[in-house]
């Protein structure tokens with residue numbers, strides 16, 4: 127099956143459980159048929175219809191197994207009835223029935239028991255894979271895709287796949303086997319009647335398959351809408367302050383409700399379509415049974431070619447076929463839904479990252495001479511954001527980038543850290559193109575502090591440890607001191623082991639930013655990239671952060687993007703950018719004397 131092939135690499139590690147499930151299902155199917163067949167001698171004993179056999183039958187090979195088994199049973203019933211009375215014989219038959227039903231159910235349970243490990247194992251592995259992919263896909267992937275969509279896939283779709291995995295095994299093993307065994311039993315009771323039943327099956331099959339059509343498209347729509355409202359929820363949680371502050375609750379509420387209304391409509395159609403399956407097949411089943419009663423009844427009453435017990439057993443077997451047939455139609459819906467879900471998951475897992483390391487990418491362990499942008503042009507979408515941009519930063523020097531908002535400063539930080547790839551030109555480090563290096567080793571050489579301090583709901587220490595996993599408390603403290611953060615961290619209730627809340631919201635902006643700096647300090651990379659690290663702060667905390675930054679930049683190569691020009695006066699080179707191009711460059715005093723763009727910017731800021 128196509129579907130299983132798609133998921134094969136997730137299933138293979140658990141195939142042992144799949145095989146055990148199949149084996150148990152074979153026994154389940156066998157015993158559920160035998161359990162039904164065992165009704166026949168019971169009824170025959172009850173109504174005294176058993177054939178009398180007084181001579182112990184002899185086994186004459188496998189081919190004559192059926193008459194041998196029948197004769198043996200009848201012999202047993204005859205002798206028991208003669209010796210201990212019919213009630214004793216009935217008791218034995220009841221014990222036989224109970225044992226067969228017990229075995230059937232034990233194997234049913236065992237089959238489910240084993241498959242559980244496979245289903246949950248696949249669930250776990252698929253989730254891990256999607257998450258891993260989420261971590262590895264480039265930032266640009268998420269500007270295209272909504273985050274809620276990914277969340278929907280990792281929760282809803284994965285579950286859908288899990289459910290369908292049970293269904294698919296029912297579909298290809300359990301139910302077909304149950305049907306096959308039942309059909310064998312039916313043939314052995316009456317060939318004529320069975321052929322008659324077979325006329326009905328293709329008709330029902332056709333009707334049921336009609337219902338299944340278009341289910342995939344419908345389930346896609348439902349899942350997509352779920353992504354939309356999860357995205358809204360995600361954005362709402364992240365932006366509650368702004369939503370409340372701007373009294374925008376109504377607007378967001380409406381957006382959310384629009385989506386849930388669509389979801390309501392789509393899933394109504396989907397569910398109703400799904401729900402149609404079971405009643406339809408049940409009704410078709412009973413029509414078949416009715417026809418059977420009519421036809422078979424005449425065989426019992428008029429032709430007298432069938433005993434009452436055999437006919438009742440036959441009916442039970444026919445019903446035995448209907449249940450799996452129903453299960454098959456239900457399972458096939460589940461598999462279709464699972465198939466659609468698997469496609470959505472695999473789309474994420476298999477999406478190729480444009481920033482994948484090349485196979486012979488080198489690991490670069492140290493930084494020796496310089497970083498250079500050589501004729502770099504870049505566009506996010508249509509318009510060039512950087513145009514033929516060239517600059518070199520020697521080891522140990524500080525490059526400052528200034529310019530109006532939108533002039534492409536952050537873009538340079540994005541390119542140097544390889545969150546994006548240049549459109550043309552190249553970026554080199556010690557003369558090596560960064561595309562030839564592993565991203566891991568490249569980013570190991572760099573520390574990044576950006577405008578919004580990104581902190582996680584965890585302790586101060588754990589947030590800082592991102593910079594160096596195995597750092598000791600003493601090292602963390604040292605980093606906090608350099609970042610000018612120790613003075614407030616030491617006063618927290620549990621010091622560096624204090625939880626700082628969601629996105630660090632228990633701290634002030636300046637405090638958060640100093641923690642981000644401490645994180646970069648602990649990492650201790652040779653190259654530092656600061657993107658408006660202080661611009662979100664008030665003057666008071668800016669001063670504290672500025673000191674932290676200067677401590678950190680000592681003896682390091684830095685690219686500093688600054689909004690406030692006061693912070694970059696000591697830079698070795700200041701580059702003034704406009705619309706992705708360099709308009710001026712030099713040292714602070716040179717640029718002031720030039721009386722160009724830079725001096726105007728400085729003037730404007732000192733007036734403020």
Ligand SMILES: Nc1ncnc2c1ncn2[C@@H]1O[C@H](COP(=O)(O)OP(=O)(O)O)[C@@H](O)[C@H]1O
Pocket residue numbers: 269506507511529530531532533534535536537538
């Ligand atoms: N992810 C993005 N997708 C599309 N355009 C972007 C993206 N990020 C930035 N831009 C555009 O690139 C230009 C430069 O942005 P940026 O480098 O962030 O400017 P700066 O940091 O100098 O304020 C802007 O015009 C902005 O609209």
Ligand SMILES: [Mg+2]
Pocket residue numbers: 532535536537658
């Ligand atoms: Mg910027």
